[in-house]
Amino acid sequence: MSEVRDELKYTEEHEWVLLHADDTATIGITDYAQSSLGDLVFVELPEEGTTFDQNEEMAVVESVKAASEIYAPLSCEVLEVNKEVEEAPELLNNHPYDDAWIARIKITDKKELEDLMSADDYKDMLEGLV
Template sequence: MSEVPKDLSYTKTHEWIDYDGDGTCTVGITDYAQSSLGDLVFVELPEAGTKVGAGDAVAVVESVKAASDIYAPLDGEIAEINEQLEDSPELVNEDPFGEGWLFKMNVSDPDSVEKLLDADAYEGIVEEEED
């Protein structure tokens, strides 16, 4: 069973979002996503300063098995990327909700965070996919 922390928000495309209440959020992929992908070997991240729209493909995570797009969960601008992943993509497998975070972004409309999935709703999606 994969881990779904209660205090995070989620997308149906398996990103997690940690909103700090002050206009910035941290984004990563969920435990379920990293486990389905298998060992990650490359992570390609956007440049800080890139303007992004919700649903835009902004990053790529590539495992031994497959490459997968990562989508911006909200409108905004990339503020910071996790540069450790360039040399250590396995951090995403080892600690998807911690050391394996992908990027931080400044959110254009803080109210839009409310539209993301909560942990219970996301767990429902995972259960459906696991069947």
């Protein structure tokens, strides 16, 4: 069973969001996402300073099976990206919630926070998928 952490918010596209007090957030892909993709071999991250609409494609991860998009969970500006995962994509497989965050973002539309799922809702969704 994939790990789901209570303190995080989730999207249907299997991204996690850690909200901070200053309208910023850290985002990444979930344990379920990394295990269904399989061994990741390539990661392409956005430029810092780029802005995205909610659900817009912001990054690409590639495994030996397929390439897959990572969508912006919220409309945002990218403050910082995790260059380490670009160097070592296997971090996303090994530590999806800790070392292998994808980006730190500034949230530009707080209303969209309502669209995110709680850990319990995400767990329910995963059960539906199995």
